[in-house]
Every structure is written in C-alpha cells, then in structure tokens.
Amino acid sequence: MAVLIEEVAVAETGSGPYALTSGPDGALWFTMVHGGSIGRLVPGGELSTHPLDPVCGPTIIVVGTDGALWFTEHRAHRIGRIALNGDVTEFALPTARCGPFGIAAGPDGALWFTETAADRIGRITTDGHVTEFPLPATGAFPSTITAGPDDGMWFTLNQANAIGRIGMDGAVTLHALPTESAAPVGIAAGHDGALWFAEIGAGQIGRITPDGRTTEFPLPDRTSRPHAITPDSTGALWFTEWAANRVGCISPDGAITVHELPTAGSEPHGISTGPDGSVWAALEIGTLARITTGPGV
Template identity: 70%
Template sequence: MTAVSIEEHPVAGGGPYAVTTGPDGALWYTLVHSGRIGRLVPGDEPAGHPLAPGCGPTIITNGPDGALWFTEYQAHRIGRITVDGEVTEFSLPTPDSGPFGIAAGPDGALWFTETAADRIGRITTGGEITEFPLPAGGAFPSAITAGPDGAMWFTMNQANAIGRIDTDGTVIVHPLPTAAAAPVGITLGPDGALWYVAIAAGHIGRITTEGGIREFPLPDRAGRPHAITPGADGALWFTEWGGNRVGSITADGVIEVHDLPTPGSEPHGIALGPDGALWTALETGALARITRRPLP
C-alpha cells in the first residue's frame, strides 16, 4: 500500500498558474499576476524571465521546435520562450480574443483557444496564425489537447460541450449530459480517451473519440476541479481549486483525493515533472511536488 506525500516549494513572483516539463529537464511555469515565466530544476533555486507587466501568461506547453509556448490572456498574444530565456511574442489577428489553452498539434503547429472570440487558433513555429470560428457563440473555449485521432480536442466551458477540430478546421461539438457542468481542463488519457474536469458540476469526465461520455462524481462536488494530466502511475491526476486538493482517477473510475498542506492555496495547473513526481501550481505562491510513498 502507498500514501501520498506533498511538499511545497515557494517561488518568487505572483500567481503560479500552469506548469509543464520542458525539453531541458526543468519545470516551466507561468506567473499570471506578475507577468513572468518561471523555471525550476527540482532541487535547485527557481529562476524567472520577465514579460510585459499585466500580460497575464496562463497556459504553457512544449513546442515541436524545442521551445516553450504560452498564452498571454490579458495581452491577447501567443508567446515563445527558448530554454535560454529568449522571448518572442505574436499578437493575434482578432482583438481582445483572450487566448487561454495551448497545445502542440499533430501537424507541427501549436493550437490554442480564444475564450472571448469563440475561435480556435493555430500558430506555426514561424509565427503564422490562422483562426477557425466555432459554430456557437459564447462558448468560451478553454483548455485544448491533441487527441489520438489526429485532431485537437477542447473544452467549451460556457457551451457545456467538448469540441473536436481537425487540422483543416472542421469542428464537431459533443454536448455534455450534465447541464451547466462548465468543463475546463482536458488531456489525453493512457486508455486512448480524452479526460476532462467539470468545474461547476464537480466531476471528472471521459469521452471517447466516437463521442461516448462517462461522468465520475468527486467526493466533494463543490471542489471545483480545474486541470488534469496523466501521471506516471497510469492514473489521471487533477486539481481541485475550490477544495484545496489534488486527486487521481484510474481508467476504471476509482478516485482518491489528497488535501494540500496550506489552506486556500488555489491549485491550478498540474503536470508530470522531470523527476517522475506530479507538480501543481499553487496560485498563492508555490509549486507543490506530489509523490507516492510506501506505508510502513
């Protein structure tokens, strides 16, 4: 049997929001309040790279070019940072579009959501941008991930649906069974399905590439799950922003939840780290490292 150990690592700057493992074996994270990108090698001191104040960096991901790519929600830009800290920024064609989620696609480009413009965007590593309108207004597309079928899958937070977009821009919308569930995070699971979190309904959802949906309620339906990612143990790990917890769910739907050490720490993004542990960004000012350990 195992238990979960959680260690918090304070980082300078305001508001750690999303985190990912970079190609250099370091953790890279966004600081949404201070307008910075952070870098942490587990065991070392964190470092930061300044952006324009007030730009609101949110989600960060690995690009196919060996750099990190991120969204600037407040500045309506897509950013790129090399492992040496060189930053390039690309303004979007649609004003005030509110880019949020971003992920590498199967076509060698980055795909992103435009929450305020009801569009999915595509940017090449050279900075060429294409936008694809969604079939419904007010959808608030949020997180996005590559599926196993050569398409991108994304959450439609206010349309209460999961969307699929082909690389040619063709969109399919899958409505969710539970009304007003407000899906946010989404990721590809080890079982070949897409797994998402419903922040308003308090459940974890699973959708197959054919559109079959299952929902798994959390023990605390008011926990407000926010982000989800695969772990090294074959489970999906998620954050509960309102419940101050992290949790895991197996492909069979078995859920475990674990309280974070500091009350009100506001966990958002979560990712598998270079050390094999799970790391989550706590908006109150730290990264938390989550590991399983044997019980005595």
C-alpha cells in the first residue's frame, strides 16, 4: 500500500494542535492545547482560528448530536461548545479541578467525558445539564472515551491499567489489561464490533470485545508511545506514535505498518478521518498531516 503524507501549516509553532475531528460542514476542526484556541480547516481551502481563554487547554474535540463541536478545557475544568459560525459557549463543571480530557457523543444524545483528576465520568446534555458518575478506582486517570457498539461508553484508565465501560444507567464495569503498566490512552470503536486502544506505556495496540476479551498487538518499536487511534473507511485502524514521529496502521487481523512523518520532532497526537476521506493527524509543531493511501499516491 502506497502512502503519501503531506503537512499543512495551521498555527504558529508552540500553539500545539492536539486533537481533531471532521465537522458536519466539510471542515476539520481541531484544538490548540497551548495556544488556547479552536481551528477550522477546509481541506485544500480556508483556514480560520477561534480564540478561547489562552490558558484553558482545549484537548479533545468531537461533533455533538446538535451539529456543533464540543471540546474539553483540561486546564480550565470546563466543557466548551462551538457552533459552526464560531460562537462559543462554556460550561463549568460541578467538581472543582476535575481535569476533563476525553469527550464523545453518546447513544442518548448527550456528550460523555472523562475527569482525569476526579476519577469520574461526566455527562452533559446539549442544553448544558451535567451529571457525574464516580468510578470504582482511585487515581485511575480516565483518559479518552468513545461510544461502543453495545449502547455503552468505553474509556481508558491510564493509571489503573484497565478499560472501562459505563452504561446509560451509570453502571460501570472495569476490565484489567494483561500487560502491566500498559497505560492506555486513545480508544476508538472499530468496524469489527470491538474497541481498539493505544497502550502508550507498553508500545502496543489493544483490542477488546464488548464481552471483555482482550488481545494485544506489540508494535515494531515498543518505545514509540502510541497515543491516539481512529478507524478509516476500510476498517483498518490508524494511530499516532508520539515518541517516534510516526503514524501507524493496524488491520483487523493485527498486521501493522508504520510510516515516518516528514518533519522530525513533530509530536503527533490526535488522529481522525477527514471530510475528504483521508486520515489526518494533529502535530504539535503547528501543522496537520494528511495521510493518503492507495496505488495512485
């Protein structure tokens, strides 16, 4: 499989593009964790930036069921909403200094998010009503979260070495990982009915079925510190290797390929399929990487 990787400059060096998602308007929306802003890029076209509180630390961004973009403000301990016209609304959370990080739309129409510093999973409706659910673990550092195929929300517990599930009724189940100190971070639902996740501490990609069966796939470079993961249109999963300056791809049967990024030290973090069908990665150096595959690239 031929792979072409191109970088698109979207911000000043140091502003830290961190996570991205494909919006309903045909644009990529992304967070700038150090610059305190939200960016919008139409592939091959318009770039715009929407400033926030410079120190709020926007991290993960997703599309809500209301057609707006929702994001976590990790340092300001808030949930943000940005409409397609750029209007921003911010919602304070009940628990002080809870450190929201991951966020995802749930099957109930609400947004579900992790509270890294409070050992809780939060739920916010599109009109701003917040409910928090305590986890049966202390110091677990719940990180990213995604909707599963079973009407539950699945999340990584970075410091508890586990994958968790929370139902719409708030019931929580934890699944311990086979590898000690795996430190899972990114998680995404695959097209195969399982959840796939990145083990930043072990240099592995994991797969867990809704009934809790786990398989782990060691990467060629166990020190690469895989961070985020996303499915593409073919059913393969793409992931970032933060410490190795690479992106990788794993097929549903576990075959792995990795690809060097054009610029050294680019610090890849978030990754998502874009509105143009390509896979895009957020690079902290101030760029987005467009990854195109196929015989003609």
